Amino acid sequence: MRRVTKKLLIFLLGVLFTFFYCEYLIYYVVVYQCAWPLVNTTNDNLKALIIADTHLLSPRKGHWLDKWRREFQMQQAFTAIITAHNPDVVFVLGDLFDEGEWSNERQFEAYAARFFNLFSVPSNTSMYVVAGNHDIGFHNFIRRNSAERFVKLLHAPAVQFLTLKGNNFVLINSMAMEGDNCELCTEARSYIDDIPKKLNTSNVESNVSQPILMQHFPLYRVSDAACTEPDAPPLPERNKPFRSRIDALSKESTLYLVSKIKPRAVFGGHTHHGCLIHHSYEDLKSNFFEYSVPSFSWRNRSDPKYMLVTIAPFVYAVNKCGLPQEPTIILTAIVLIFILIYFLMRRKSIGRGY
Structure with a gap:
């Protein structure tokens, strides 16, 4: 016995x-198996953690057990990342919520509080977010005050210009890049038009560091056919044509952003998959890489990812890191x-x- x-x-x-x-x-x-990439510089480098598409569920949709499980996983993973890597700044590239555009005021306030509770950062780490279509709706379906409350509760205006350790960043609400005369779009374009004056990026030989662009949508591309990373969309989904302003920015908006900002790198989410695209605009004297950040949620993929980016004013390096697969x-x-x-x-x- x-x-x-x-x-x-x-x-x-x-x-x-x-x-x-x-x-x-x-x-x-x-x-702990992933580390910050090294850059060849003597500067005080900025260490940036980038995640995207957390898609927190609301009470309106989804089973409570699935909601609890996925949020528990993301919280444990995020806590481990912050503890192991201690980033200077965290960027969250949209679709924080799964049904933000359908939530009433009380539900959205609870949504925002839950997000900050799950993705808590220490006092020495800054966090910046951009809006996704699930947060406020696609451009033609943005409900009254949904964009304003996102700005208020998530501290994320349509366009943000940041300088962190000598590195410039432009954070953009992708739904503000529709190209029409709506109030949101007009406000965003007015701010973006002033960026060249602040940076003098009209001269690519300038000693001013070119900005890094952060947004939810990818820049214009026909499809994900050029994406060949292991976490790229599977076939035949990879060859599915993109819908302009739905799956990616329009060609016009992309050319507008490139001409005004002349980014040295672009990071986006939205597709839930990984992708690395090289952009070359000879007439605009602009060459850069665009990184699509895979979803951070196990609801969207069995192998969520995050990015560690070491950034100096004129050089940067990227490590894409995996999380435990389901x-x-x-x-x-x-x-x-x-x-x-x-x-x-x-x-x-x-x-x-x-």
């Missing part, structure tokens, strides 16, 4: 360890339980070895 009791105690401790490893420790094990977590739990049961079956007595 005593031997059975001790075996039961060992079994319970083993189950508790399995739960602790698969629900907490595994995130640290995986996150099948890996499940398989790890099964293997640990199997090892535990095997150990107990082979154990002849509690005081002996095998």
Whole structure:
């Protein structure tokens, strides 16, 4: 009887360890395998963490268990990332919420509070977000005051210009790039028109650091056919034509942003997949890479990703980092339980070895 009791105690401790490893420790094990990329400079580099498409569920849609599970995973992963990497700044590239555009005022306030609770950063780390279509709606479906409340509660105006450790950033609400005369678009274009005066980027030989553009939509492209990374969209989805202003910015808006900002790099989300595109605009004297950041949510992909970007005024480097895959977590739990049961079956007595 005593031997059975001790075996039961060992079994319970083993189950508790399995739960602790698969629900907490595994995130640290995986996150610590990625590191900040190095750049060849003596500057005080800026360390930027970039995530996208967290898609927090609302009470209106989705099962409560799925909601709890995905938010728990993202919170544990984000906490591990902040602890392991200690970034200077965090950029969240839109679609923070899954149903932000359908939420009433009370629900949206709870949404925003939940986001800041799940993605809490220490006092020495700044966080900036941009709006996604799920946060306020696509341009032609933006409901009354939905853009304004996002600005108020998430501290994210249509266009933000930031300078962090000598590095310039332009953060844009992609829905403000429709190109019509709506109030949101007019305000955004007015601000963007002034950026060349602030930077003097009309001269690419200038000693002023060219900005890095952050937004939710990708720049104009026909499809994701040019995306060949392991986390790119699967075929045949990769060859599906993009809808202008829905899947990516329009060609006109893209040329407008490139001509005004002349970015040295562009980061976006929206597609939930990874992509690296080289843009070359000889007539605008602009060449840069565009990075699509995969979704941070296990609802959108089984292998969420985040990016670590080391940035100096005239150079930057990017590391794309993975998080534990859902099948890996499940398989790890099964293997640990199997090892535990095997150990107990082979154990002849509690005081002996095998």
